[in-house]
Amino acid sequence: MLKIQDLHLSFGGIKALKGISFEAVPGEITGVIGPNGAGKTSLFNAISGFYTPDKGSVHFDGRDISGLGPDRRAVLGMARTFQNIALFRGMTVLDNIKLGAHTRLNTTLWQALRYFGQARSDELALRRDIEERVIDFLEIDHIRKLPITMLPYGLQKRVELGRALAMQPRVLMLDEPVAGMNREETADMARFILDVQEEFGTTILLVEHDMHMVMDICTRVVVLNFGEQIAEGSPEEVSGNPAVIKAYLGAAA
Amino acid sequence: MINGNLKSSYGSDERIVNNGYKQAFVYGSFLCLAAFALFANDYMILIACQVGILLVAVVGINILTGYTGLISLGHGAFVAIGAYAVTILHNAMDGIVPDALTALIAIPVAVTITALIGIIVGLPSLRVKGLYLAVATLAASFIVIFIVENETFAGYTGGVVGINTPVPNLLGWELDTKREMFIFISVSAVLALLAGQNLFRTRVGRAFIAIRDRDYSAEILGISLLRYKLMSFALSAAYCGMAGALFAYFYARILPEQFELELSLELIAAVIVGGMGRTLGPLFGVILIVLVPELIKVTASVVTNGDTASTRIIAPLQEIIFGLLLIFFLLKEPLGINHIVDRLIRAANRWPFARG
Numbered sequence: 176m177l178k179i180q181d182l183h184l185s186f187g188g189i190k191a192l193k194g195i196s197f198e199a200v201p202g203e204i205t206g207v208i209g210p211n212g213a214g215k216t217s218l219f220n221a222i223s224g225f226y227t228p229d230k231g232s233v234h235f236d237g238r239d240i241s242g243l244g245p246d247r248r249a250v251l252g253m254a255r256t257f258q259n260i261a262l263f264r265g266m267t268v269l270d271n272i273k274l275g276a277h278t279r280l281n282t283t284l285w286q287a288l289r290y291f292g293q294a295r296s297d298e299l300a301l302r303r304d305i306e307e308r309v310i311d312f313l314e315i316d317h318i319r320k321l322p323i324t325m326l327p328y329g330l331q332k333r334v335e336l337g338r339a340l341a342m343q344p345r346v347l348m349l350d351e352p353v354a355g356m357n358r359e360e361t362a363d364m365a366r367f368i369l370d371v372q373e374e375f376g377t378t379i380l381l382v383e384h385d386m387h388m389v390m391d392i393c394t395r396v397v398v399l400n401f402g403e404q405i406a407e408g409s410p411e412e413v414s415g416n417p418a419v420i421k422a423y424l425g426a427a428a
Numbered sequence: 429m430i431n432g433n434l435k436s437s438y439g440s441d442e443r444i445v446n447n448g449y450k451q452a453f454v455y456g457s458f459l460c461l462a463a464f465a466l467f468a469n470d471y472m473i474l475i476a477c478q479v480g481i482l483l484v485a486v487v488g489i490n491i492l493t494g495y496t497g498l499i500s501l502g503h504g505a506f507v508a509i510g511a512y513a514v515t516i517l518h519n520a521m522d523g524i525v526p527d528a529l530t531a532l533i534a535i536p537v538a539v540t541i542t543a544l545i546g547i548i549v550g551l552p553s554l555r556v557k558g559l560y561l562a563v564a565t566l567a568a569s570f571i572v573i574f575i576v577e578n579e580t581f582a583g584y585t586g587g588v589v590g591i592n593t594p595v596p597n598l599l600g601w602e603l604d605t606k607r608e609m610f611i612f613i614s615v616s617a618v619l620a621l622l623a624g625q626n627l628f629r630t631r632v633g634r635a636f637i638a639i640r641d642r643d644y645s646a647e648i649l650g651i652s653l654l655r656y657k658l659m660s661f662a663l664s665a666a667y668c669g670m671a672g673a674l675f676a677y678f679y680a681r682i683l684p685e686q687f688e689l690e691l692s693l694e695l696i697a698a699v700i701v702g703g704m705g706r707t708l709g710p711l712f713g714v715i716l717i718v719l720v721p722e723l724i725k726v727t728a729s730v731v732t733n734g735d736t737a738s739t740r741i742i743a744p745l746q747e748i749i750f751g752l753l754l755i756f757f758l759l760k761e762p763l764g765i766n767h768i769v770d771r772l773i774r775a776a777n778r779w780p781f782a783r784g
């Protein structure tokens with residue numbers, strides 16, 4: 176489904192990724208971990224099409240998508256959230272989530288200008304769908320009309336997840352979804368991520384520093400350190416791996 | 429919080445005119461327009477037509493600059509293209525197509541031509557932003573004016589001395605008075621505003637706003653920057669082309685110099701002063717940029733009392749005064765007139781419980 180092959184990426188002299196290869200487990204959660212600056216976000220950016228790798232390829236459904244821009248990849252069914260939240264801050268929660276459904280709608284410019292007719296029925300169907308599948312699901316009914324700026328950080332993260340869900344993605348990439356959250360918020364978010372995987376069968380890639388969460392919900396874990404892929408395996412295998420322990424202890428020391 | 433805003437279905441929640449005040453405002457406005465057409469004097473009709481024509485163009489600028497976040501200093505050229513295109517089309521169809529149909533063919537064709545040229549002028553927006561884009565669009569507008577003035581095409585455009593414009597005939601209704609033109613212009617302006625507003629209830633308008641607010645996250649949602657930036661350019665150009673068509677029909681003669689940088693700046697100024705990215709921003713802005721210079725002019729003529737010597741001193745001062753007023757206004761109210769209106773409405777809603 177999503178297959179990364181020998182991905183190399185550099186920024187000037189900095190080698191951010193040095194030959195990353197793995198496959199996301201279909202319908203399951205695959206964790207990507209590593210100390211700060213390991214290259215996790217760079218990997219996501221290369222997968223979603225923001226950065227062009229120096230070498231290597233990304234395959235989606237057996238098709239090489241390395242040459243496609245981020246918008247084309249989204250159309251194919253890839254969604255993501257950002258480490259530092261990239262919501263449209265002036266808009267309401269509802270409008271942000273509606274934006275997620277952009278590629279699922281077919282309203283043309285001409286229909287949009289007239290509104291009555293096709294555009295209206297598209298919008299009403301969208302609203303109903305979003306209310307049920309995203310707003311109720313993520314328990315954000317009470318804030319749907321609020322602008323993003325009025326929301327606390329934890330809820331903003333949840334809305335960003337909601338926007339990605341509105342895309343009905345086949346692959347969902349989450350970059351540190353619980354960073355900066357307290358215990359309770361973290362538990363909520365972990366539950367939502369598991370629910371997404373179970374209810375919609377979405378293939379999920381998860382970058383996270385919270386080890387408990389990664390070990391709890393991931394079926395497979397890929398470990399990066401200084402741009403290198405130092406381990407890959409089940410959570411148990413990875414947590415017992417000496418190279419991984421050394422990388423984490425080295426980072427902590 | 430607006431009172432009395434409880435909704436019982438998604439449909440009613442998705443309406444534009446979603447509360448009693450807005451309904452009253454909309455219907456009241458239509459009544460005022462009708463009364464105006466019947467009772468206003470010729471001078472008022474003239475001013476209102478200027479407002480209406482500019483409004484159509486500024487609604488387009490609002491889509492491009494206010495909602496998509498792309499700046500253009502060249503949209504005066506699209507008004508020119510619309511105006512010249514209808515004029516040339518009328519001349520070309522003269523004697524071939526029945527008079528009653530000419531305008532109905534010329535307008536859509538002219539608007540389409542303008543939109544297509546808008547796509548070409550919009551191409552730099554894929555690479556550059558902000559000031560660079562402003563300069564690129566400015567350059568494009570110089571080229572358009574250059575072509576209009578050029579001797580080679582003077583047979584069609586009239587060149588620097590301008591060209592006489594046709595009187596439109598809509599299925600036998602000849603719009604040969606300013607009052608009849610007012611009806612046509614105000615219907616066009618209302619439809620322009622309405623269509624512009626509709627856009628932002630759908631995925632197309634949301635995509636524009638997404639590009640304005642953060643273009644990389646727009647892409648991640650599957651919004652093609654190429655497609656939507658060019659769409660925004662085409663659409664804003666089409667609105668300006670429509671304004672140009674109305675302009676040609678309204679005045680007896682058009683001259684290339686009427687569409688130069690000054691017009692482009694006026695369009696931008698109107699949307700900034702009125703409130704960018706707001707539905708009624710263009711309306712407020714256009715009323716201000718048309719009425720204030722007019723008021724200054726009237727005041728000046730009262731002061732000088734028709735004396736030619738002092739008129740010569742006062743005339744250039746008028747523009748300076750207008751410029752200073754604009755600067756002062758933007759310093760005091762950077763979010764535009766629409767923001768003042770918002771505050772008044774909020775205050776009215778709270779009354780009599782609290783002020784502010």
Ligand SMILES: Nc1ncnc2c1ncn2[C@@H]1O[C@H](COP(=O)(O)OP(=O)(O)OP(=O)(O)O)[C@@H](O)[C@H]1O
Nearest residue numbers: 186189191209210211212213214215216217218258
């Ligand atoms: N746009 C960029 N330009 C230059 N260097 C970059 C850029 N993005 C990332 N880097 C560098 O690439 C390396 C990997 O960074 P990246 O953000 O991918 O790490 P990360 O694993 O996501 O870290 P964190 O856990 O802190 O989010 C770092 O050395 C970083 O400084």
Ligand SMILES: [Mg+2]
Nearest residue numbers: 215216217258
């Ligand atoms: Mg990161």
